[in-house]
Amino acid sequence: MMRNKKILMVIIDGISDRPVNNKTPLSEAKTPNMDRIATMGINGIMDTIAPGIRPGSDTGHLALLGYNPFKFYTGRGPIEAAGAGVKVNPGDIAFRVNFGTVKGEGNIFDKIVVDRRAGRISKTQPLIDAIMQGVNLDVEFILAKGSGHRAALVLRGKNLSDKITDTDPKIIGEKVKMCKPLIDDRNAIFTAKIVNEFMEKSHEILENHPLNKDRENQGLLKANALLLRGVGKVPHIPSFSERYGMRLAVISGTTLIRGIGKVLGGDLIEVEGMTGGKDTSIKNKVKMAIKSLEEYGFVLLHFKATDEFGHDGDFDGKRNFIEKIDMELKPLLELDFSRVCLILTADHSTSIIAKEHTADPVPVTIVHEGVRVDDVKQFSEFEAYKGGLCRIRGMDLINIALDLIDRAKKFGA
Ligand code: ZN
Ligand code: ZN
Numbered sequence: 001m002m003r004n005k006k007i008l009m010v011i012i013d014g015i016s017d018r019p020v021n022n023k024t025p026l027s028e029a030k031t032p033n034m035d036r037i038a039t040m041g042i043n044g045i046m047d048t049i050a051p052g053i054r055p056g057s058d059t060g061h062l063a064l065l066g067y068n069p070f071k072f073y074t075g076r077g078p079i080e081a082a083g084a085g086v087k088v089n090p091g092d093i094a095f096r097v098n099f100g101t102v103k104g105e106g107n108i109f110d111k112i113v114v115d116r117r118a119g120r121i122s123k124t125q126p127l128i129d130a131i132m133q134g135v136n137l138d139v140e141f142i143l144a145k146g147s148g149h150r151a152a153l154v155l156r157g158k159n160l161s162d163k164i165t166d167t168d169p170k171i172i173g174e175k176v177k178m179c180k181p182l183i184d185d186r187n188a189i190f191t192a193k194i195v196n197e198f199m200e201k202s203h204e205i206l207e208n209h210p211l212n213k214d215r216e217n218q219g220l221l222k223a224n225a226l227l228l229r230g231v232g233k234v235p236h237i238p239s240f241s242e243r244y245g246m247r248l249a250v251i252s253g254t255t256l257i258r259g260i261g262k263v264l265g266g267d268l269i270e271v272e273g274m275t276g277g278k279d280t281s282i283k284n285k286v287k288m289a290i291k292s293l294e295e296y297g298f299v300l301l302h303f304k305a306t307d308e309f310g311h312d313g314d315f316d317g318k319r320n321f322i323e324k325i326d327m328e329l330k331p332l333l334e335l336d337f338s339r340v341c342l343i344l345t346a347d348h349s350t351s352i353i354a355k356e357h358t359a360d361p362v363p364v365t366i367v368h369e370g371v372r373v374d375d376v377k378q379f380s381e382f383e384a385y386k387g388g389l390c391r392i393r394g395m396d397l398i399n400i401a402l403d404l405i406d407r408a409k410k411f412g413a
Contacts (some may be wrong), residue, residue: 005341009290016350025315029319029323039377045384048361059073063394075232077094077229090235090237093162095152095190097228101225119215121149127205149223168229179192206225207224234263234298246407252276271284286328312352361391364397366389
C-alpha cells in the first residue's frame with residue numbers, strides 16, 4: 001500500500017450563494033481553472049454540517065476535517081484564543097475580547113459603552129502588557145493581542161466553568177454587563193466573580209494608562225474597557241495526526257481558521273503577503289500549498305474574502321474575487337493526481353441577499369486517479385448536483401478522500 005499519498009483541500013469561504021434570478025456570483029464568474037478541476041473530478045453538493053443547519057466558519061471547518069462540531073465545538077472563544085497564538089489547554093476558559101470605550105461615573109458596570117472598537121485602535125500591546133503585569137486574580141490568566149481592536153482572554157485553573165454570561169452588551173449606549181452564572185453551580189459562581197474582578201481591575205489600569213491619556217489629548221477614543229463574549233471551555237479533542245496519522249498544515253490568514261488548525265494540533269504555514277482579507281496574495285498561498293504537500297499529508301488552503309463580499313451583499317465584488325482566485329489556481333492543474341487528492345469546496349454558502357451564511361449546500365469536487373469522473377464541466381451550484389457524488393455531508397468528505405488515497409481502515413473482515 002502506498003502510504004505517501006497526500007490530500008489538498010481548498011476551501012473558498014462562502015463561495016456559493018442562494019440564487020437571485022437563477023444567478024449566483026459563482027455561476028456568473030468566469031472560472032476556467034475551477035471548471036477544469038470539476039471536469040477532471042467527481043462532483044456533488046454537500047451539507048457541511050447537515051441539511052438546514054447554517055454553519056459558522058468554525059463549525060463548518062471542523063466538520064470538513066471530520067470532527068463532529070456538535071461534539072467538539074464549545075464556542076468561538078477557545079478557537080480565537082488558539083488562533084491569536086495562546087497555547088490553550090483542555091479545560092481553559094476562553095473569551096473573545098474587544099477593546100472598547102466606556103464613559104460615565106462609578107465602577108465599570110455603571111458605565112455606558114460608546115464604542116465597541118475604541119475607534120478601531122490597533123496599538124494595544126502596551127495596554128495588554130500593563131494588564132498582564134497589574135491585574136492579580138485567584139486564577140492564572142492570559143490576555144493575547146488579536147488583529148486590530150481584538151484580543152483573547154484565557155482563564156486557567158481549577159473550578160472554572162463556561163456556564164457564564166458575556167460582559168459585552170453588543171449594543172452602543174448600553175451599560176457594560178456584569179458577568180453572571182448561567183446555572184446554580186459553585187464553579188460558575190466562582191468564575192463569574194473572577195471575570196467581574198478582571199473587568200474592574202483591567203478598567204482601572206486602562207483608564208489611567210499613558211497611552212490612553214495620549215489618545216484623549218489627540219481627541220481619540222480611549223481604549224478603556226475590555227468587552228468579553230463567546231465564552232467557551234477548551235475541549236478535549238483528538239489531534240489531527242492522532243486521528244488520521246497525517247500531519248495537518250493550515251494556510252489561512254484568518255484568526256478563526258488558524259485557531260481551528262491550532263486546536264487540532266496542526267501547523268500554521270506563513271505566507272508572504274497573506275492578510276486574511278481582500279488584499280491577500282492568492283498566488284503565494286497556492287504556491288505554498290503545493291510546496292507544503294512535500295512535508296505534510298494534509299494541507300488545508302483557505303480563502304476568506306469571498307465570504308466578506310457575501311456579508312457585504314456585494315454580488316459584483318464576490319464574482320470578481322472568485323475570478324481573481326480562479327486565475328491563480330492554474331498550478332493545481334499540474335498536480336500529480338496519482339499522488340495527490342485535490343478537493344475544491346466551501347465551508348458554507350454566504351448569501352448576498354441575506355448577507356449571512358445559509359444552509360444551501362455547497363459544491364464539491366474531488367480529483368484523484370481512480371475517481372469516477374462524471375459529466376460535470378463547471379464548478380457551480382447549478383452543475384454540481386448532477387455529479388456522481390450526489391449529496392454528501394461535510395463529515396463524510398475526509399473519509400472519501402482517505403479511501404481514495406488508500407488510508408481508510410476496513411470496517412469488518
Ligand atoms: Zn466561512
Ligand atoms: Zn462569514
